[in-house]
Amino acid sequence: PSVVIGIASAEILRVLTNTRFLNLIRMPYQTDPTVFISIRLSIPMIVTGLIFLLLARLRSELPPLTADVFDPLINWAQASGEGAWWLNTIATFINQVLWYLGIHGGNMLDAYGKGLFTPPGMPYSSDLGWRPLIDNFVFLGGSGATLSLLLAIGLVVKEGSQRRIAQLSAPMAIFNINESVLYGLPVVLNPLYLLPFIGVPIVLILLSVGAVEFGFFELQAVSIPWTTPVFISGWLLTGSWQGVLFQLIELIIGTALYLPFVKRAEQQRIQRQAEALAQATEVILNNNRQSPVLPRQDQVGIIGRGLLDDLRRDLRKNDLALAYQPKHDRSGKIIGVEALMRWHTPHPSIITPAVGISLAEESGDIHKLGMWVLDQACACKARWNAIGYKDLTVAVNVSPLQLTDAELPQRLEKNLELYGLSPEEIELEITESQMIQDIPTVNKTLQLLCDMGVHLAMDDFGMGYSSLLHLRRFQVKAIKIDGSLTRDVLTNTANEDIIRSIVALGQARNVEIVAEYVETLEQRDALMEMGCNVFQGYYHSKPLYEDECPEYFRKNLTELSIIDGK
Ligand code: C2E
Ligand code: MG
Ligand code: MG
Numbered sequence: 001p002s003v004v005i006g007i008a009s010a011e012i013l014r015v016l017t018n019t020r021f022l023n024l025i026r027m028p029y030q031t032d033p034t035v036f037i038s039i040r041l042s043i044p045m046i047v048t049g050l051i052f053l054l055l056a057r058l059r060s061e062l063p064p065l066t067a068d069v070f071d072p073l074i075n076w077a078q079a080s081g082e083g084a085w086w087l088n089t090i091a092t093f094i095n096q097v098l099w100y101l102g103i104h105g106g107n108m109l110d111a112y113g114k115g116l117f118t119p120p121g122m123p124y125s126s127d128l129g130w131r132p133l134i135d136n137f138v139f140l141g142g143s144g145a146t147l148s149l150l151l152a153i154g155l156v157v158k159e160g161s162q163r164r165i166a167q168l169s170a171p172m173a174i175f176n177i178n179e180s181v182l183y184g185l186p187v188v189l190n191p192l193y194l195l196p197f198i199g200v201p202i203v204l205i206l207l208s209v210g211a212v213e214f215g216f217f218e219l220q221a222v223s224i225p226w227t228t229p230v231f232i233s234g235w236l237l238t239g240s241w242q243g244v245l246f247q248l249i250e251l252i253i254g255t256a257l258y259l260p261f262v263k264r265a266e267q268q269r270i271q272r273q274a275e276a277l278a279q280a281t282e283v284i285l286n287n288n289r290q291s292p293v294l295p296r297q298d299q300v301g302i303i304g305r306g307l308l309d310d311l312r313r314d315l316r317k318n319d320l321a322l323a324y325q326p327k328h329d330r331s332g333k334i335i336g337v338e339a340l341m342r343w344h345t346p347h348p349s350i351i352t353p354a355v356g357i358s359l360a361e362e363s364g365d366i367h368k369l370g371m372w373v374l375d376q377a378c379a380c381k382a383r384w385n386a387i388g389y390k391d392l393t394v395a396v397n398v399s400p401l402q403l404t405d406a407e408l409p410q411r412l413e414k415n416l417e418l419y420g421l422s423p424e425e426i427e428l429e430i431t432e433s434q435m436i437q438d439i440p441t442v443n444k445t446l447q448l449l450c451d452m453g454v455h456l457a458m459d460d461f462g463m464g465y466s467s468l469l470h471l472r473r474f475q476v477k478a479i480k481i482d483g484s485l486t487r488d489v490l491t492n493t494a495n496e497d498i499i500r501s502i503v504a505l506g507q508a509r510n511v512e513i514v515a516e517y518v519e520t521l522e523q524r525d526a527l528m529e530m531g532c533n534v535f536q537g538y539y540h541s542k543p544l545y546e547d548e549c550p551e552y553f554r555k556n557l558t559e560l561s562i563i564d565g566k
Contacts, residue, residue, distance in 0.1 A: 087129035092205040096198040102188040123221035136233040137208040142178025148254025152262040175227040217242040308359045323543035327536045334556040336393035339377040382419035395427040400436040409448035423453035432460040446474040483517035503531035
């Protein structure tokens with residue numbers, strides 16, 4: 001039953017502390033196996049608990065086992081003349097091994113190991129084990145010297161929900177109740193903690209027996225409840241300050257011994273977490289409809305679902321943001337901005353907005369997310385219009401999947417009306433993450449958008465699913481050449497040829513050619529020479545938040561920061 005209670009309390013703690021998946025993966029104190037595996041293990045572990053329960057039930061039906069299994073050992077230890085040293089140490093060892101396996105060591109010793117100890121209430125003897133010595137001078141905070149483990153975590157682990165599990169467990173550990181730590185961190189069956197979980201109590205019992213045998217303090221023949229807090233128990237059992245001081249020393253020693261293991265667990269966790277995340281996001285970014293990520297039962301699926309949960313929550317709580325990246329014309333003057341979703345995650349370099357978009361596309365949340373982006377961008381554009389920047393366009397990225405929503409044009413129209421915008425002020429960049437399906441709904445949506453007068457642009461042109469046929473299907477105002485082509489245009493002549501032919505195509509069809517990922521002046525000049533009309537990239541500016549934009553607009557509308565060579 002302790003397994004079941006332990007797991008239940010650990011799971012409740014998890015629910016309390018891991019309200020966000022991102023906190024979960026931020027957990028600095030997750031051990032081996034990694035958090036993702038341990039979450040998946042929780043159902044098998046509950047089943048294991050139930051099996052234990054069943055076994056216990058069966059066991060109670062059988063005649064009681066005789067409690068003299070340790071008799072030969074006890075006889076040998078006593079004959080050696082060092083009964084207290086041996087038997088206390090052996091009892092501690094057995095207790096720790098059982099707890100490590102998730103079995104209540106104390107109860108098992110009560111049932112089968114009575115002979116190891118002097119009977120309760122009797123004074124300490126050098127011949128036998130003494131249960132109060134183990135309970136109050138070794139299991140400080142519970143089996144495994146949990147208080148020391150918690151102190152070590154407090155010193156090493158600075159953030160995340162495992163730290164909070166430790167914090168929440170601390171009040172219980174004061175009364176030596178530690179199931180939530182053992183099953184919650186977990187310590188049980190965790191190879192990283194096998195050595196200290198058994199070793200620290202052994203060190204402490206040897207010190208304790210030594211302290212008694214060498215007369216550092218004397219033990220009173222009192223029995224006190226095992227829930228008595230540390231220091232109070234030290235005082236009650238010895239009737240002197242030495243008992244308290246000794247417990248303090250033990251706490252410090254225990255903490256020092258746990259520290260390297262906690263540190264190692266923390267390092268491993270951070271490394272595994274980063275690897276798992278990087279691996280998963282790579283799959284998520286490259287996913288396509290044929291191999292969906294969300295139903296997967298492996299780590300990638302778990303991470304994907306967790307991230308999607310967070311994205312949904314952030315969308316609901318309005319915790320997402322938009323940034324705006326300026327677009328400049330050939331003269332260097334700003335002509336508009338592109339709205340880019342910003343998702344604040346603990347690993348911004350790994351969990352990028354594109355990861356969120358990809359998950360939203362797969363789950364269908366892209367419709368809601370897309371509308372949110374559109375709404376925010378329109379609202380922002382209206383504010384800019386009010387302060388005199390009506391000429392600047394705002395481009396919004398639209399996933400091809402959004403085009404399957406027949407109501408998109410109508411909703412956009414309502415939005416424009418709400419914010420008092422005219423259709424030409426908004427440009428929709430159709431991102432090439434997914435295929436633009438050639439089905440009646442999509443064609444109709446495209447037609448309606450064109451008829452409304454909103455400008456359409458083909459994003460990431462030249463890669464992925466981009467097809468020249470699209471140019472025949474709908475009126476395109478601009479083509480954005482994919483960043484992978486413009487990025488190394490200076491060194492890759494094949495790219496140059498492709499860009500020149502895209503430009504020729506654009507000129508023939510009276511379409512604006514936008515170059516993305518323009519990072520340097522040389523790159524911009526080369527792209528300009530090839531015939532691109534609009535430039536966007538870090539060379540001009542990174543994406544800016546709304547409050548940074550007006551100043552940028554002011555500077556880049558009036559002064560021409562770059563003079564066109566022609
Ligand atoms: P995109 O539409 O092609 O946007 C350009 C991406 O390139 C942005 O990344 C931008 O920050 C980055 N970028 C711009 N200039 C440079 C540069 O000079 N150097 C480098 N290294 N990077 C540059 P971001 O914001 O991470 O967005 C990635 C993609 O996610 C976007 O590609 C777009 O496909 C998608 N996305 C972003 N926001 C939205 C959205 O609101 N809706 C939809 N459907 N997709 C979005
Ligand atoms: Mg774009
Ligand atoms: Mg692009």
